[in-house]
Amino acid sequence: MRTPSSNPGQNPGHGGRSGRKFFSKRKVCRFCVESELKIDYKNADILFHFLTERGKIVPRRISGTCAKHQRELTVAIKRARNLALIPFVATRG
Numbered sequence: 012m013r014t015p016s017s018n019p020g021q022n023p024g025h026g027g028r029s030g031r032k033f034f035s036k037r038k039v040c041r042f043c044v045e046s047e048l049k050i051d052y053k054n055a056d057i058l059f060h061f062l063t064e065r066g067k068i069v070p071r072r073i074s075g076t077c078a079k080h081q082r083e084l085t086v087a088i089k090r091a092r093n094l095a096l097i098p099f100v101a102t103r104g
Contacts, residue, residue, distance in 0.1 A: 038075025042083075050083045052090035055097050061088065066100040 042048055048057070061069050061076075061084055068088055071081045091097045 040075060040077040040080055042080040043077055050080065050087050052087040052094070052096070055091060058084070058088050058091055058097055062097070064101055066098055 042050060050057070052058070061074055063069060068085060071078065074081070076084060088097065092099050
């Protein structure tokens with residue numbers, strides 16, 4: 012008889028994960044590597060790389076930027092939004 016806590020199809024004791032470990036390449040900050048690349052609210056082309064298709068700011072763990080540059084990037088995106096250089100939200104279409 013099965014106990015109510017056991018889940019069919021999952022290996023008990025592993026929390027539902029398989030035995031393989033996931034290894035990904037370490038992300039590096041674009042602004043630390045390329046010193047000539049500056050964060051500026053007027054450069055909307057660079058800022059668009061750090062926005063999702065819905066208009067949200069991409070977090071550090073996904074974009075790979077360091078904490079210092081993520082803070083600068085956030086301020087630059089907010090300034091560009093207030094000056095209508097980039098949209099607050101994506102338009103539905």
